[in-house]
Amino acid sequence: MYFQHSTQIWSDHPELVAGVVAATGLARGTALGPAVDPVIATFTAAAETRLVTGPAAEQPEIRAWRRAFSRMGLKPTQYRCAAEALLRRFAREGSLPRIHPLIDLCNAGSLGYAIPVAVFDTARITGGIEVRPADGTETYLTFSGEPQNPGAGEVVFADAVGRAHARRWTNRQSGYSAVREGTDEVLIVVEALHASAPVDVPKLTAALADELATLWSVEPTTAILSRDSPRFDFGT
Numbered sequence: 001m002y003f004q005h006s007t008q009i010w011s012d013h014p015e016l017v018a019g020v021v022a023a024t025g026l027a028r029g030t031a032l033g034p035a036v037d038p039v040i041a042t043f044t045a046a047a048e049t050r051l052v053t054g055p056a057a058e059q060p061e062i063r064a065w066r067r068a069f070s071r072m073g074l075k076p077t078q079y080r081c082a083a084e085a086l087l088r089r090f091a092r093e094g095s096l097p098r099i100h101p102l103i104d105l106c107n108a109g110s111l112g113y114a115i116p117v118a119v120f121d122t123a124r125i126t127g128g129i130e131v132r133p134a135d136g137t138e139t140y141l142t143f144s145g146e147p148q149n150p151g152a153g154e155v156v157f158a159d160a161v162g163r164a165h166a167r168r169w170t171n172r173q174s175g176y177s178a179v180r181e182g183t184d185e186v187l188i189v190v191e192a193l194h195a196s197a198p199v200d201v202p203k204l205t206a207a208l209a210d211e212l213a214t215l216w217s218v219e220p221t222t223a224i225l226s227r228d229s230p231r232f233d234f235g236t
Helices: 007-012 033-052 060-071 082-093 101-113 197-216
Strands: 002-005 017-024 117-121 128-133 139-141 155-158 185-192 221-225 231-233
Touching: 002 221, 007 128, 017 197, 033 082, 033 101, 033 197, 060 082, 060 197, 082 101, 082 117, 101 117, 101 197, 185 197, 197 221, 221 231
Parallel strands: 002 128
Antiparallel strands: 002 231, 017 185, 017 221, 117 185, 128 155
């Protein structure tokens, strides 16, 4: 399988830094909730400290995504990157709902770093994923099971058969490839656009990979992608 950003994405957003983690053998970790708790607590403590300095919208990591959404023709207060949505909910409620140990870990990492983190069940992906402008024929499935067709030009995570696994880039993932009980093969994607992203993205990518190795006893493969090295090949 593969993961990559299209040449147009790199051209339109040269400041992009992306980290990827792939792993197999996660199914045995569906009962790892308590073991993940200390890591989640560390990340959420970092989020609490971050929010003391100002609300989510004022964080440099989030401001960078708001600028990108504006350039894509999206209203930033209507469509928020996933990290901003999580930070706003955390600030309002003081915690995030528990869904699945891996999703909980990735959400907490996103909180702590204010960076969008996506995690996909790769058994539900055909061929691989390219982050690219949609051509209008792609299909997307909401978490409630409603099929949608992203408009032409919208940035999507598209697989080889035209299924959109995320809409509006880092705004909303698809319910089709969401991690669930029984998920065994995963791809984690970390993306940022802010000034310190070249330092922050590798740190968060390595932290998530380390926790996968420790908690799930798997051997993740990782990469940091760039315009000169945009493709990550993984799996079989």
